[in-house]
Amino acid sequence: MTILTEAQAKAILDKVIAFSTADETIAQLAGGTQGNVRFARNDISTSGIVDDTDLVVQVAFGKRVGTATINQFDDASLERVVRRAEDLAKLAPENPEFMPAVQKQTYTPTNTYSESTAALTAEARAKIAEASIAPCRDKGLIAAGYLEDGTTFFAHANSNGNFGYQASTGADYTCTVRTEDGRGSGWVGTNVQDVATFDAGKDVQIAMRKAAASVEAQALEPGKYTVILEPAAAAGLISFMMNFFDARSADEGRSFLSKQGGGNKIGEQIMDSRVNIYTDPWNPVVPVLPWDGEGLPRERTKIIDAGKVANLEYSRYWASKQGKPETAGWGNVIMEGGTKSTADLIAGTERGILVTRTWYIRMVDPQTVLLTGLTRDGTFYIENGQLKYPIKNFRFNESPVIMLNNIDELGRAVRVKADEGSSMMLPPMKLRDFTFTSLSDAV
Numbered sequence: 001m002t003i004l005t006e007a008q009a010k011a012i013l014d015k016v017i018a019f020s021t022a023d024e025t026i027a028q029l030a031g032g033t034q035g036n037v038r039f040a041r042n043d044i045s046t047s048g049i050v051d052d053t054d055l056v057v058q059v060a061f062g063k064r065v066g067t068a069t070i071n072q073f074d075d076a077s078l079e080r081v082v083r084r085a086e087d088l089a090k091l092a093p094e095n096p097e098f099m100p101a102v103q104k105q106t107y108t109p110t111n112t113y114s115e116s117t118a119a120l121t122a123e124a125r126a127k128i129a130e131a132s133i134a135p136c137r138d139k140g141l142i143a144a145g146y147l148e149d150g151t152t153f154f155a156h157a158n159s160n161g162n163f164g165y166q167a168s169t170g171a172d173y174t175c176t177v178r179t180e181d182g183r184g185s186g187w188v189g190t191n192v193q194d195v196a197t198f199d200a201g202k203d204v205q206i207a208m209r210k211a212a213a214s215v216e217a218q219a220l221e222p223g224k225y226t227v228i229l230e231p232a233a234a235a236g237l238i239s240f241m242m243n244f245f246d247a248r249s250a251d252e253g254r255s256f257l258s259k260q261g262g263g264n265k266i267g268e269q270i271m272d273s274r275v276n277i278y279t280d281p282w283n284p285v286v287p288v289l290p291w292d293g294e295g296l297p298r299e300r301t302k303i304i305d306a307g308k309v310a311n312l313e314y315s316r317y318w319a320s321k322q323g324k325p326e327t328a329g330w331g332n333v334i335m336e337g338g339t340k341s342t343a344d345l346i347a348g349t350e351r352g353i354l355v356t357r358t359w360y361i362r363m364v365d366p367q368t369v370l371l372t373g374l375t376r377d378g379t380f381y382i383e384n385g386q387l388k389y390p391i392k393n394f395r396f397n398e399s400p401v402i403m404l405n406n407i408d409e410l411g412r413a414v415r416v417k418a419d420e421g422s423s424m425m426l427p428p429m430k431l432r433d434f435t436f437t438s439l440s441d442a443v
Contacts, residue, residue: 009155022059032152114194117169145175186210187377191417210378226352239418288331296328337427
C-alpha cells in the first residue's frame with residue numbers, strides 16, 4: 001500500500017472508533033516504503049523494497065485491555081479486528097497500572113519529511129553504491145556497505161477525539177573499507193533525513209583514508225589515555241546512558257540517578273558544567289514526530305543543564321503515582337558542543353588516541369553505567385597534533401557518566417544514529433583518562 005494521506009488515514013481510524021463498543025478505543029495506523037541496497041567485495045549484492053501498513057487497535061473495558069493487529073482495511077476487516085480486541089479485553093485480567101487514553105491534544109507539526117528522500121529510486125540507490133565502490137576499486141581497496149531509506153506515515157486516534165497524522169523520511173548509510181590483505185580497516189556512517197544533503201563519494205573517502213592508514217597497527221599497553229571520540233564512537237555510549245533517564249527506575253533505586261535513601265537526583269551536579277543535553281522535536285537537523293507513543297505532545301526539554309540533572313521522563317502512570325506532571329517520551333537527544341571539528345581537536349592534542357567507532361557495547365554495572373566494548377575500523381595514536389601511527393584496537397571499560405566528568409574539549413555537534421535507531425546530535429569529545437583494559441586482534 002502506498003503512503004496514506006491524512007484524509008485516508010483518518011477515514012480508516014474513524015471507522016475503527018465507530019465500530020467499537022468498549023469503554024475506550026485507541027487506534028494506530030503506520031506504514032511506509034523501505035528501500036535498500038547492500039554491497040560487498042566491491043559489488044552490489046542485494047537490493048529490495050518493503051512496503052507495509054499495519055493497524056493496531058487497543059480497547060479497554062474498565063482496566064481490562066485487549067490489543068489486535070491487522071493489515072487489511074475494508075470495512076469487514078476493520079470490524080473484525082475491533083471485535084477480536086474486544087474479545088481479548090474481556091478475557092484479560094485487570095491491569096493495575098492502566099491509564100486511560102489521553103484527551104484531545106494539540107500538536108505543532110515538525111519538519112520530518114523530505115521530497116528528495118521520498119523520491120529515491122532503485123537506480124538512485126545503485127548510483128550511491130557505485131559512488132562508494134568505484135573509488136575503492138581504483139585504489140585497490142575493498143568496500144562493503146548498506147544503504148536503507150524509508151518514507152513512512154503514522155496516524156493515531158482515540159475515542160476521546162484525539163487525532164494526529166504526520167509523514168517522515170530518513171536514510172541510513174554505512175560503509176566499511178578494507179585493504180586487500182585485510183590488515184587495514186576504515187568506516188564511515190551517515191544518517192540523514194534529506195538524501196540531497198548526502199554525498200557517498202565524499203563520505204567514502206574518509207573510510208578509504210583510514211583503511212589505508214591503519215595497516216601495520218602497533219600495540220600500546222592498556223591503561224588510561226586521553227582520547228578523542230568521534231561522534232559515531234560516542235553515540236553508543238551516550239545512548240546507553242540516556243536509557244536511565246527514567247524517573248521510575250531512579251525512584252525505585254535501579255539507576256545511577258537513584259538517590260541514597262530514596263528519590264532521584266534531579267537538580268544534582270553529576271557531570272562537567274560544559275555538558276548540556278536536551279530534546280527538541282523541532283530541531284531542524286534531527287526533527288521527530290511531535291507526539292510520543294501515548295499521544296502526548298512533545299516539548300523542548302532540558303535533560304542535563306550545565307552538568308546538573310534537569311528533567312527525567314515521567315510515564316503517565318508513574319507521574320500519577322508520584323503526583324508529578326506527566327512528560328512525553330523524548331524522541332531525540334541533542335548534546336551541545338563547541339565550534340571545532342574532529343581534525344581541530346586532533347591538532348590541539350599533544351598525545352592521545354583517536355577512536356573512529358565503538359562496537360559490541362554491553363552493560364557491566366547499571367548503578368554506574370559502566371560499559372564494555374571494542375574500538376573498531378580506525379584507531380590511531382596522536383602525537384603533537386598529528387595522527388602518528390595506527391594502533392591495535394582495545395577493549396574498554398568506561399562509564400559515560402565518568403567520561404563526561406573528564407572533558408578536555410567538545411567539538412561541533414553533528415547528526416548521528418544511535419544503536420537503537422533514534423537520532424542524536426553529538427559533538428566529537430576530547431576526554432581524559434579513558435580506560436582501555438586489553439588489546440583486541442580485530443581490525
